[in-house]
Amino acid sequence: MSAVATYVRLAWAWTRALAQYPASLAMLTAAQAVATVGELAALVFLFGHAGRLGGFGLHEALLVYGLAGLAFTLADLLMGSVERLGEHIRTGAFDVMLVRPVPALLQVAVEEFSPRRLGKVVPCAAALGWALAALPAEWTPLRAAAVPVLVASGTVICCSVWVIGACLQFVALDAREAANAVTYGGQAMAQYPLAVYGRDVARAATYVVPLAFVSWQPALYLLERPDPLGMPEWLRFAPPAVAALLALVAAAVWRAGLRRYRSTGS
Amino acid sequence: MRVYLSVFGCALRRYSGYRAATAAGLFTNSVFGVINALVLLAVFAARPQINGYTAIDAVTQVYVAQALLGPVDVIGRPLALAERIRSGDVAVDLLRPAHPMAWFLAQDLGRAAFAVVFRSVPTFCVGLALFRLALPQEPARWAAAGLALLLAVLVSFTLRYLYALAGFWIGDARGVTALAGTVGPLCSGLVLPLVLFPDAVAGVLRALPWSAMVQVPAEIVLGKATLPGGTVLGGLAFQAAWAAALLALGALLTARAARRVAVQGG
Numbered sequence: 097m098s099a100v101a102t103y104v105r106l107a108w109a110w111t112r113a114l115a116q117y118p119a120s121l122a123m124l125t126a127a128q129a130v131a132t133v134g135e136l137a138a139l140v141f142l143f144g145h146a147g148r149l150g151g152f153g154l155h156e157a158l159l160v161y162g163l164a165g166l167a168f169t170l171a172d173l174l175m176g177s178v179e180r181l182g183e184h185i186r187t188g189a190f191d192v193m194l195v196r197p198v199p200a201l202l203q204v205a206v207e208e209f210s211p212r213r214l215g216k217v218v219p220c221a222a223a224l225g226w227a228l229a230a231l232p233a234e235w236t237p238l239r240a241a242a243v244p245v246l247v248a249s250g251t252v253i254c255c256s257v258w259v260i261g262a263c264l265q266f267v268a269l270d271a272r273e274a275a276n277a278v279t280y281g282g283q284a285m286a287q288y289p290l291a292v293y294g295r296d297v298a299r300a301a302t303y304v305v306p307l308a309f310v311s312w313q314p315a316l317y318l319l320e321r322p323d324p325l326g327m328p329e330w331l332r333f334a335p336p337a338v339a340a341l342l343a344l345v346a347a348a349v350w351r352a353g354l355r356r357y358r359s360t361g362s
Numbered sequence: 363m364r365v366y367l368s369v370f371g372c373a374l375r376r377y378s379g380y381r382a383a384t385a386a387g388l389f390t391n392s393v394f395g396v397i398n399a400l401v402l403l404a405v406f407a408a409r410p411q412i413n414g415y416t417a418i419d420a421v422t423q424v425y426v427a428q429a430l431l432g433p434v435d436v437i438g439r440p441l442a443l444a445e446r447i448r449s450g451d452v453a454v455d456l457l458r459p460a461h462p463m464a465w466f467l468a469q470d471l472g473r474a475a476f477a478v479v480f481r482s483v484p485t486f487c488v489g490l491a492l493f494r495l496a497l498p499q500e501p502a503r504w505a506a507a508g509l510a511l512l513l514a515v516l517v518s519f520t521l522r523y524l525y526a527l528a529g530f531w532i533g534d535a536r537g538v539t540a541l542a543g544t545v546g547p548l549c550s551g552l553v554l555p556l557v558l559f560p561d562a563v564a565g566v567l568r569a570l571p572w573s574a575m576v577q578v579p580a581e582i583v584l585g586k587a588t589l590p591g592g593t594v595l596g597g598l599a600f601q602a603a604w605a606a607a608l609l610a611l612g613a614l615l616t617a618r619a620a621r622r623v624a625v626q627g628g
Contacts, residue, residue, distance in 0.1 A: 150404060284397050
């Protein structure tokens, strides 16, 4: 059985398990939607006060929010569970995963797969749709085709960051929250135009933790705007390449972590 | 009383064991603080005064909020009680010659006491190092801020206690916890200071208990006239009233719930 088929099968099993508590599942999904709508409301309120932030208007900011939100949510749905690696190591559950004939990373990623995370997809997609409809730039077939490619690249980048963050737990068992600063903190940052944070933060988000390629550079491409921070123009065409490269790095880090792993011995 | 003191002491010792997690939490709070502060600074650069807040006030509230996040669980992470109700272990808690609410309160105060010293103080210092913050000038306001912190911890505990008690009636409190987890940050002023909400929305949110966890303590530090009653004392009275009302409700529901419990032997 291919890895994808295994993932889908395990994900479906977890979904059915969670559906045993329908009221809880409905509330969990609603909670995710409410949280996203709340964040969107905050963004709308802020633009209501300021008009423009970092040279970006409300619709342009919604584009950034939608791209970032969609990529992070899809990554969270597919790979979010990897952040619980430390817990699996501590309880010994990870040792059991290693002897099963399915890749360990896949098992960690699909563990407690939860369709409730889809609750975030709807408001994020709505924000993106709204922003795209209000886009001043002219639609060409290339630009239209670019939207799904950019979302997919963003999702791969987020998944990779998540895996690399989780691998920290091979070294320090309770480092989960430190990785959160990069994963959830990165999400919070990528939801606003990077120009808001100034040049230094934008540089770090481009060259250190490349979250600029999740929402900022794609938005510049879709809006046909020059980079207000003066970074190279060609960066906006890089998201797919960055995604591929980062996925390779994440795979290498995971392998290195696995080689280093010596079980907890208890 | 001695029982509760020793429960308090045990919790204090227990949480002091998670050193790496404390450092990681501190790092996460600081990163989120920087992101929120930079967004708000951009907003206030466009409009220097919004509803009586200046840029310095807003950034101060950001760091007060991040500093509070350690002891005051705004996100509403479930108390151990929630899982004990689901598993049936709560029967043991009800058998003890101590009130369950006081027992869990003593535990939570122990956790909070540790967090004040090792999460709140360092987080606020990071804010002081990075940004210009407005600090109270009179010693009396520092004392009021300390009292506001204690009352915020009480309100946060009673809310989480009530979320957990819901499990007695619906079997699984995870859905309630998740919904509460999105309501808390939004309604407390953590995601966005309540002064930046539209007036009508802010008016409602200011009357609800969640605002006692972030918005009211932040305004006590800032000495704002937007506090309930327009004074620091009014703010403290508002927090105390909610804490007392919620504690009374908690005690009432605990008594009701205790009559419902049926533990299956086996």
